Structure formats: C-alpha cells, structure tokens
Amino acid sequence: MSETFRNRLLLVIALLLAAIYLFPLYWMYITALKTGSEMFATPPSFWPDDPQWSIFPFVFQLKGMGRFLWNSAVIASGSVALIAVLGTGAAYVLARYRNAWVDVGLFLVLMLQVLPASLMITPIFVLFTLTGILDFPRTAVILAIAAKSMPFFIVLVRATFMSVPMELEEAALVDGNSRVGAFWSIVLPLARNGILVSAILIFMQAFGEFVYSKSLIQEIELQPSSVGLNAFMGPNTNEWNRIMAFASIYVTPILATFVLLQRRIVSGLTSGALK
Amino acid sequence: MTTQIEFSGVNKHYGAYHALKDINLSIGKGSFVALVGPSGCGKSTLLRSLAGLEKITGGDISIAGEVVTTLPPRKRDVAMVFQSYALYPHMTVEENLTYSLRVHGVSKGERKKAAAEVAATTGLSDLLHRYPRELSGGQRQRVAMSRAIIRNPKAFLFDEPLSNLDAALRVHMRKEIRALHDRLGATSVYVTHDQIEAMTMADHVVVLRAGIIEQQGRPLDLYDKPANKFVAGFIGSPAMNFLPATVAEGRAATIDLGKGPIRLTIPVAAPIGSSVLIGIRPEHITLTAPGEGRFDAPVAFTESTGSTTFVSTATNPELMVVETGRRMVANGDLVGLAFADTAVHVFDGATEKRL
Numbered sequence: 001m002s003e004t005f006r007n008r009l010l011l012v013i014a015l016l017l018a019a020i021y022l023f024p025l026y027w028m029y030i031t032a033l034k035t036g037s038e039m040f041a042t043p044p045s046f047w048p049d050d051p052q053w054s055i056f057p058f059v060f061q062l063k064g065m066g067r068f069l070w071n072s073a074v075i076a077s078g079s080v081a082l083i084a085v086l087g088t089g090a091a092y093v094l095a096r097y098r099n100a101w102v103d104v105g106l107f108l109v110l111m112l113q114v115l116p117a118s119l120m121i122t123p124i125f126v127l128f129t130l131t132g133i134l135d136f137p138r139t140a141v142i143l144a145i146a147a148k149s150m151p152f153f154i155v156l157v158r159a160t161f162m163s164v165p166m167e168l169e170e171a172a173l174v175d176g177n178s179r180v181g182a183f184w185s186i187v188l189p190l191a192r193n194g195i196l197v198s199a200i201l202i203f204m205q206a207f208g209e210f211v212y213s214k215s216l217i218q219e220i221e222l223q224p225s226s227v228g229l230n231a232f233m234g235p236n237t238n239e240w241n242r243i244m245a246f247a248s249i250y251v252t253p254i255l256a257t258f259v260l261l262q263r264r265i266v267s268g269l270t271s272g273a274l275k
Numbered sequence: 276m277t278t279q280i281e282f283s284g285v286n287k288h289y290g291a292y293h294a295l296k297d298i299n300l301s302i303g304k305g306s307f308v309a310l311v312g313p314s315g316c317g318k319s320t321l322l323r324s325l326a327g328l329e330k331i332t333g334g335d336i337s338i339a340g341e342v343v344t345t346l347p348p349r350k351r352d353v354a355m356v357f358q359s360y361a362l363y364p365h366m367t368v369e370e371n372l373t374y375s376l377r378v379h380g381v382s383k384g385e386r387k388k389a390a391a392e393v394a395a396t397t398g399l400s401d402l403l404h405r406y407p408r409e410l411s412g413g414q415r416q417r418v419a420m421s422r423a424i425i426r427n428p429k430a431f432l433f434d435e436p437l438s439n440l441d442a443a444l445r446v447h448m449r450k451e452i453r454a455l456h457d458r459l460g461a462t463s464v465y466v467t468h469d470q471i472e473a474m475t476m477a478d479h480v481v482v483l484r485a486g487i488i489e490q491q492g493r494p495l496d497l498y499d500k501p502a503n504k505f506v507a508g509f510i511g512s513p514a515m516n517f518l519p520a521t522v523a524e525g526r527a528a529t530i531d532l533g534k535g536p537i538r539l540t541i542p543v544a545a546p547i548g549s550s551v552l553i554g555i556r557p558e559h560i561t562l563t564a565p566g567e568g569r570f571d572a573p574v575a576f577t578e579s580t581g582s583t584t585f586v587s588t589a590t591n592p593e594l595m596v597v598e599t600g601r602r603m604v605a606n607g608d609l610v611g612l613a614f615a616d617t618a619v620h621v622f623d624g625a626t627e628k629r630l
Contacts, residue, residue: 170328171361173348174432175375175422185374189365 025255032056032244039240052241059245063228069250071138072224075213076206078142079149084199086146087153092183094154095161113151117211120148125215137217141224144212149205153198160194161187197265204254225250276303279339279462280325280430286333287320287486294320295331296486302430302479307456307463309477311470312509317486318466322432325464327351339429349378354423355432358439360415362407368394368418369403375426389425397421413444420452424459431456433465437472449476470510474498482506504627507554507620513585516560516594518553519624522546528553528621532590537570541621543630550624557595559618562586562602568611574604586610 031039033051059065094106124144128134133143164187172182188195210226217223220231229250232243258265280302287295295317302308310318323329325336327348335344343351354375362371370377372393373386381389394400397417407415416436423431433452437445453476456463467473473480474494481491482505490502501507501515508514520528522545529536530553545551565571575589579601586596586604596612604610621630 165359165361167357167359167361168363170326170348171355171357171363172374172378173328174326174353174355175426176349176378178347178349181378186363 028244028247028251032241032248034241036241055241055245056249059242060249062242063246065225065228065246065249067221068223068225068228071222072207072226072250075138075141075145075209075224076203078138079145079206079209080199080203082142082146083150083153083202084195087150087198088157088188088195090150091154091157092161092187095158096166109151109154112147113155117148120144121211121215124212128216134216137219137222140216141209141212144216145206145209148212149202152205153202156198156201157191157195160191160198163194164190193264193267200257200261200265204258207254208251276305278302279304279306280464281337282321282325282334283337284334285321285324285331285336287317287324287329288332294486295324298334298486298488300481300488300491302462302464304462305460306478307453307465307476308479308481309465309467309473310481310483311467311473312483312489314468315485316483318468318483319434320486321483322355322434322464322466325351325430326353326355326432352426352428353430353432354426354428355434356419356423356436358435360407360419360436360439362415362418362422364407367404367406368399368410371407371418372403372422372425374422393421393425397424412440413448416440416444416448420455424455424461427459429462431461431463433463433467435467436465437467438469445472452476471512474510480510482509500629501554501620502629504552504554504622507622507629511556511558513557513595513597515554515556515620516592517622518555518592518594520551520553522549522551532570532572532588532592532594534590539569539619540616541619542616543621545621545630551630552622552624552627554620554622555594555614555618557585557597560594560596560612560614562596562598562604563611563613565609565611568613571609571611574606574608574610576606577604588612 030046030048032055033048033053034045035048035050035052038045038049090109094102094109121144124147125134128140128143133140168186168190169179169182172186173179177185208226209224210230213224213227214230217227223231225246229243229246232239232246237243278301280300282298282300285295285298286293298321310321312318320329324331325338327343327346327350331344335342337343338351338353363374366374369387369390372390373381376386376389390403391400394403397420399414399417399421402410402414402418407418410418416439419436436452437448440448449472452465465472465476477494479491480494480497482489482497484505490497490506497506497510501510504517508517518530518532520530520539520541522528522541523538524547526541526544527538528541528545528551529538531537539553541551541553562568572588572590572594575587575593577587578585581601582599584598584600584602586598586602588594588596588610589607594612622628623630
C-alpha cells in the first residue's frame with residue numbers, strides 16, 4: 001500500500017466519520033426548512049423542495065426568542081465573568097506553589113469535576129432555597145454553573161501559567177515590581193491566550209447549560225433558550241420544523257463563533273504543551 | 276575600599292537540607308566578585324538570597340550599609356542578569372530595557388532617552404523595536420545586560436549569564452562584561468561553574484562547595500596557594516595531579532606509582548610517617564629524556580590541540596602533563612618527568628588541607 005493511497009484512505013475515513021458526526025446538525029437545518037407534509041414523507045427527502053425561510057422570523061416572534069437568548073447570554077456571561085476572576089487567581093496559586101496543601105486543593109478541584117450536574121442539583125436546590133438565593137434565579141444558575149465549570153477552567157489555565165517561566169516574574173521583581181505588579185504586567189499578558197480560550201469554551205458550555213436552568217428557574221421570562229427549547233417537547237409533539245428552527249437560531253451563533261475562532265482555540269489549547 | 280555588600284552568618288535551609296552554612300563574605304565597592312563551584316554548591320542560592328528571591332533562614336545581608344535581610348527584591352536596588360536572560364517575550368527590546376524605569380514612574384520621554392543611550396553603548400540601537408524572539412542568542416544576552424545597566428543599581432548580579440552562548444561568543448562577552456564593569460565602576464557579583472570565567476573576569480574569587488566557602492581571594496592566589504585539595508583540583512585546567520605519599524625524614528616524601536617508591540623533596544615539614552597528598556599542576560611538569568627528570572613513566576596516550584599537547588602517563592594514579600609546543604612522544608614511550616620543588620603542593624592526607 002503506497003503512502004499516498006494510505007493518506008487518501010485515511011482522509012476518506014475521516015470525512016465519513018465527520019459526516020456521521022455532523023449529520024444531526026444537517027438534519028436540523030433541513031428539517032427547519034421543510035413544509036409540514038415533506039417533513040413526514042417516506043422516504044425522507046435530503047433537500048427541501050420548497051425551503052420555508054419565513055419559519056425563522058415566525059418562530060422567533062412566536063416563542064419570544066429574544067428573551068430566551070438574552071437570558072442565555074446573561075447566564076453565560078455571568079458565569080464566565082465569575083469563573084474567569086476567581087479561577088484565574090486559583091489557577092495561578094496552584095501553578096506557582098507546590099506543597100501538600102496545594103496537592104490536596106488540586107485533588108478536590110478535580111473531584112468536583114467528576115460529580116454530575118444531575119447529582120449536584122438536589123443539594124444545590126435545597127441550599128439555595130434555604131439561603132434565599134433562589135429568589136434571584138439567574139444568579140442562582142450562574143453560581144451553580146460557576147461551581148460546576150470552575151475545575152475545567154482552573155486545570156486549563158493552570159497549565160498555561162505553568163508554561164510562563166518563573167524567571168520572568170523574578171526578573172520583574174528584581175526590576176522593582178511587586179508580586180501583584182509582576183502578575184499583572186508579565187504573567188497575565190503571557191497567559192492571556194490560554195485564559196481567553198478557556199473562557200470561550202466555558203461560555204459555550206454555559207450558553208447551552210440545561211439541568212441547572214431547568215431546575216432552578218421557574219419563571220418563563222427568566223429561562224434561557226435551552227429550557228425554552230425543551231418546553232416545545234411534549235408527548236404529542238409534531239411541529240418538528242418549528243423546534244428545529246428554534247434550535248437553529250439557538251446554536252448558529254455559537255457554531256459561527258467556534259468556526260471563526262477555532263484556529264486560535266486549538267493553538268491556545270496546545271501552546272502550553274508544545275513549548 | 277568601602278564594603279558594598281556584606282553577608283554575615285547567612286544560613287539557608289530547604290526543609291532538612293542545609294544549602295548555605297554560615298556564610299561570611301564582604302564585597303568591596305567597585306569590585307568584581309565571582310562565586311564559583313560545582314552544581315549544587317549553593318552559589319546560585321547565595322546570589323538569589325542577595326537579590327531577595329530566596330528568604331534566608333539565618334544571618335544578615337546588607338547592601339551599601341543598609342540591612343536588607345527582610346526587604347523584598349524591589350526595595351534592594353540591585354539588577355540581575357539571568358541564565359535564561361528572562362527577557363519579557365511580549366515586550367520589544369525598548370520596553371524590556373525600560374521596564375524598571377516604567378515601574379519606578381519615570382516619564383515616557385526620559386525612558387526613551389535612557390533606552391537610546393544604553394542601546395548606543397551596547398550596540399542595540401537598530402534592534403530597539405524588535406521582540407526577543409527575533410534576536411540571536413548574543414543579542415538577547417546584550418539586551419539582558421542593558422536592562423541591568425539602564426538603572427544604575429547598587430550592585431549587578433549575574434547568574435551564569437554566558438552558559439547559553441557558544442564558545443567563541445563566550446570568550447568575547449567575558450571581556451565585554453568586564454569592560455562594562457570597569458566603565459560603570461559598578462559592584463558585580465558573578466555566579467559561574469566555569470573556573471576560567473571566574474579566573475579571567477574577577478578581582479576576587481569565592482570557591483563554594485556544599486554550602487561552605489572553601490576559599491576566597493585573588494584569582495592567582497587561589498591558583499598559587501589553594502587552601503585545600505578541593506580548591507586545588509577545581510581551579511586550573513586540566514586539574515592538578517594528586518599523588519598519595521608518605522612523609523620521610525629530611526623534608527622528603529615517598530610516592531608509589533606502581534613501580535616501587537620514589538623520593539621527592541617537599542617544601543614543608545610534616546610528621547614523619549604521616550600520609551599526605553602531593554599536588555603538581557600538569558602545566559608545571561616538563562617532559563625530558565628518560566633518566567633526566569625526577570622519575571620516569573611510560574606514556575599512556577597523548578592529545579594535541581596544535582598549540583598544546585596533553586600527555587597522560589600509564590601510572591597509578593595517572594599523571595597529566597601539559598606541554599606547550601609539539602613534543603612528539605608516542606604511546607608506550609618512556610619519558611622523564613621534571614618539575615621544580617616550588618611547584619609541589621602538599622595537602623594533609625586526612626583533612627585534605629594545605630600544609
């Protein structure tokens with residue numbers, strides 16, 4: 001088997017796997033555009049005969065998607081802001097100090113990530129009810145998401161900090177700066193890429209978060225898009241095209257952002273590893 | 276000469292590990308001091324303690340008469356050149372040079388002027404707007420030096436600054452650093468594991484081993500009168516030959532190289548019958564025809580660099596001889612070894628101290 005043939009074969013396999021993986025996404029877009037009868041036709045059509053573009057503004061209006069998307073954005077931004085501020089500090093300390101307590105801390109941080117949201121939600125719900133945080137449902141969700149996603153952020157950003165040589169900080173100290181000053185002017189700018197990439201990943205995660213939002217937010221006008229989408233579903237659901245239109249409006253901005261930033265995200269994630 | 280830097284009774288523990296043991300050292304204003312020793316001897320720890328990057332666990336350090344033991348690095352007013360140069364990768368050369376000035380609140384105009392002046396003296400004028408990654412090793416080294424001299428600090432600290440350069444550039448930078456020191460009239464402390472750097476650059480060499488100062492003094496004093504076997508072996512290249520010997524009557528000692536006892540005259544008195552170590556530097560031995568030297572030995576092998584020839588003898592212990600010029604001896608030849616009585620160093624066999 002020659003080298004080029006093998007490469008082509010691997011490429012074909014990769015394309016096939018990608019096609020299988022991305023098929024649901026494709027199905028979402030074309031189902032949204034199909035008419036009611038085309039949707040249920042057998043055999044199914046793989047391209048809509050008469051694309052119903054008007055479904056997007058229609059569903060957006062009907063379901064008040066502006067509200068849902070706004071809530072998703074508020075929750076995601078709030079979580080990212082909280083995680084970035086607290087997580088960056090924690091990651092720096094865990095990267096720079098080595099002793100038994102730091103190891104314990106790191107272990108606990110990693111343990112947090114193991115616990116699934118569906119398990120955590122009951123104690124969180126009880127705690128938030130008792131403390132009254134549940135009266136501010138979006139804040140409650142932000143806190144819950146921050147607790148859930150912080151470990152992931154800390155682990156990624158810690159690796160970034162560890163790739164910044166200690167000597168640079170020491171040079172800044174000898175040059176007359178304080179530890180805090182050295183952190184802001186030397187370490188943070190050098191770790192910026194890693195922090196940004198981790199924050200973007202957290203944002204995407206939080207934008208699609210469902211379990212906490214569903215459980216903690218009762219009021220429809222405070223719910224994010226993920227819960228709004230779920231509200232469509234029922235035992236007798238048959239308006240698939242509207243659900244798919246909702247889903248398309250919901251995920252397309254995230255997909256677009258990811259495609260635009262993917263080069264930076266990949267390089268940001270590997271920069272620490274390769275240097 | 277007034278004292279610029281003083282270590283008194285400095286100790287440093289890392290947990291149970293005792294890295295610096297009761298260091299007393301005073302460094303005169305304007306002098307160039309080299310801290311030299313094998314890796315792990317504590318020389319870098321001593322330098323980092325002086326900079327404030329390590330907290331000492333006992334004793335005091337003072338700079339220019341002020342006790343700085345508990346002060347953070349930024350209040351000590353010293354500049355340091357790191358082995359890796361530690362240039363800030365996200366800043367241009369100019370920003371690197373002026374970082375300390377910016378931290379100290381110097382105005383932008385003044386900073387630019389200072390950077391231009393320093394760059395002119397160190398040949399960096401054309402590189403001010405480059406980033407460190409766009410520079411060669413030698414240029415980075417220059418930026419690191421310039422970043423130190425722009426501030427006019429109380430002392431310059433160098434932590435093996437030349438070890439990442441190639442051999443030719445290293446020899447060149449040695450001279451340049453020393454010239455810079457003389458021009459600025461600065462006080463410099465220079466850490467190196469390379470005794471040649473220490474010997475050629477410093478006014479005062481401090482030899483450390485296992486957290487202890489083994490000997491300090493002018494470079495040639497260390498070479499001529501090493502205080503113990505360790506310093507004798509560390510200073511000078513190739514290393515001094517050591518021969519175990521037994522003291523005999525009349526200031527003599529007998530050595531045994533595997534072919535029966537040989538009598539040598541030693542320059543000092545020692546108890547008869549005690550065991551000593553005879554040290555002779557390779558460059559102080561000359562080759563003669565067999566029978567014309569102090570004793571004869573067969574040649575094991577020779578290495579020639581063109582200007583000098585290194586000859587090893589097939590004796591136990593092996594002897595190294597450095598001959599200038601191209602004396603042609605072949606492996607297995609019997610040669611005579613000659614040396615002056617004054618070239619013989621004698622160390623106590625047990626304590627390894629100079630007698």
